[in-house]
Amino acid sequence: MIRYGLLTGGSLIVYFLLMQILGLIEITELRYLNLLILMGGLFLFLKKFCVDKFSYLNAFTSGIYVSAIAVFSFVIFFMFYIDFIDPNFYEYIRENEDFGSYINKGALAFMLVAEGLSSGLIATFIFMQYFKSFLYKN
Numbered sequence: 001m002i003r004y005g006l007l008t009g010g011s012l013i014v015y016f017l018l019m020q021i022l023g024l025i026e027i028t029e030l031r032y033l034n035l036l037i038l039m040g041g042l043f044l045f046l047k048k049f050c051v052d053k054f055s056y057l058n059a060f061t062s063g064i065y066v067s068a069i070a071v072f073s074f075v076i077f078f079m080f081y082i083d084f085i086d087p088n089f090y091e092y093i094r095e096n097e098d099f100g101s102y103i104n105k106g107a108l109a110f111m112l113v114a115e116g117l118s119s120g121l122i123a124t125f126i127f128m129q130y131f132k133s134f135l136y137k138n
Contacts (some may be wrong), residue, residue, distance in 0.1 A: 001062055002043070004044070005069025008041025012074040016081075026092065039123045042066060046124075050131040060128050067120020073111045079105065 012034055019025045045066050050059055082090040082105070091107065094100040103111075 001065045004041055004045040006067045006073060008070035009073030011037050013077050016028060035119050038070060041070060043127055046127050055124035056119050056132055060124060064121060069073050072114030075109055078111055093099055
């Protein structure tokens, strides 16, 4: 779980840095591709581990752990990024996002965690519907 979570989190970080290098970081709609990256990591994890004799609940909770590891590793990087690498990006977020004047760094971290974990929970649930046929076959 840790390996897949860190690889997925690393992929999210690489995607973020790629958007920074290409000058696309200010297009906030591109963050929806983070969901595809998270779903890719979850699918690969569940595909590998649902071949074993996992119960539905164990596989489901393992998928949530992978999501949590990926999301928290990205949020830690992101908070480091806006504190030390590019503090102007935090100001850009405050100036250009809805309710930006009410956003502080703690609220921003909370929103990223909530968005990522809820996306991971939903994606894990969707994938488990597919993989449960492998879990319960005789």
